[in-house]
Amino acid sequence: MxxxxxxxxxxxxxxxxxxxxxxxxxxxxxxxxxxxxxxxxxxxxxxxxxxxxxxxRLTLASTTRDGGREQALKAGFRTLADYIFAKDRGGERIAMTSPVLNDRDGSAWRTRFVMPEGRRPADLPAPGSQAVTIAEEPxxxxxxxxxxxxxxxxxxxxxxxxxxxxxxxxxxxxxxxxxxxxxxxxxxxxxxxxxxxxxxxx
Structure with a gap:
């Protein structure tokens, strides 16, 4: 035993x-x-x-943060998650997609979420934070x-x-x-x- x-x-x-x-x-x-x-x-x-x-053509939500890549990615992820899950605004929740995109933006780092297929900037909820922008990529x-x-x-x-x-x-x-x-x-x-x-x- x-x-x-x-x-x-x-x-x-x-x-x-x-x-x-x-x-x-x-x-x-x-x-x-x-x-x-x-x-x-x-x-x-x-x-x-x-x-x-x-x-x-893709529609993306993006935000930019200064600092090291990993720290900027974590902070950017939280900001974009607040947007798609309607934590910083009213209205609908937006489905999470993959992958999460990360690239240089001058001396800072940009994090982006791809919006679900068929969504255009004009029919998406306006971000509650000025740190989030919505744009199309050709x-x-x-x-x-x-x-x-x-x-x-x-x-x-x-x-x-x-x-x-x-x-x-x-x-x-x-x-x-x-x-x-x-x-x-x-x-x-x-x-x-x-x-x-x-x-x-x-």
């Missing part, structure tokens, strides 16, 4: 309970990814983990490289450099700054997280 702790609880039950909580959190993360709408791009060319895509071609693991600055830089080499080898022209795309919530284990570097091309 297994030893019990001072409270008379079998330690194996505690371990099993923690494992169940962990599995439950992982399942919830997978479900969140599966249920989140993503932009309906059209693949034009796929070579391993790199893809050339045709994106439709249809364009984008090159993307997908990777797993913790999407820190080193990993992003490594994959961005590789994607730029691929773009040059294909005779394509870079037509904008790199965008970092995050598909999973923080509870997803790093090894299973899906992230991308996306670069517009001409």
């Amino acid at each position: 297994a030893d019990k702790g001072r409270a008379g609880i079998d330690p194996r039950w505690i371990g099993g309970g923690l494992l169940a909580v962990g599995i439950g959190a992982l399942a919830a993360a997978y479900l969140k990814r599966a249920r989140s709408e993503a932009p309906g791009y059209r693949p034009l060319l796929t070579e391993g983990d790199i893809q050339l895509r045709a994106y439709p 249809a364009r071609r984008m090159a993307a490289i997908r990777f797993n693991g913790r999407p820190d600055d080193a990993a992003q830089g490594e994959h961005e450099a590789r994607l730029r080499r691929w773009i040059a080898a294909k005779g394509l022209r870079v037509d904008g700054d790199a965008v970092f795309a995050f598909y999973d919530p923080p509870m997803m284990p790093s090894a299973l997280r899906r992230s991308e570097v996306i670069i517009p091309v001409g």
Whole structure:
């Protein structure tokens, strides 16, 4: 018979309970990814983990923060979440989509949420915060490289450099700054997280 702790609880039950909580959190993360709408791009060319895509016109909510990338991303995420979940305004809630986009805006960092398909700036609720702007992005071609693991600055830089080499080898022209795309919530284990570097091309 297994030893019990001072409270008379079998330690194996505690371990099993923690494992169940962990599995439950992982399942919830997978479900969140599966249920989140993503932009309906059209693949034009796929070579391993790199893809050339045709994106439709997109409507995006964005906010910009100073500071380091990770801190700016967290603050920007909270601000945009308050907008789509109607915490800083009245009216309807807007469905969460994936991925969350993050890119440089001068010396600051911009975070963006893609609005659900079919939504245009004119028919979206006005933001309750001046920090949030709504704008359209035209249809364009984008090159993307997908990777797993913790999407820190080193990993992003490594994959961005590789994607730029691929773009040059294909005779394509870079037509904008790199965008970092995050598909999973923080509870997803790093090894299973899906992230991308996306670069517009001409």
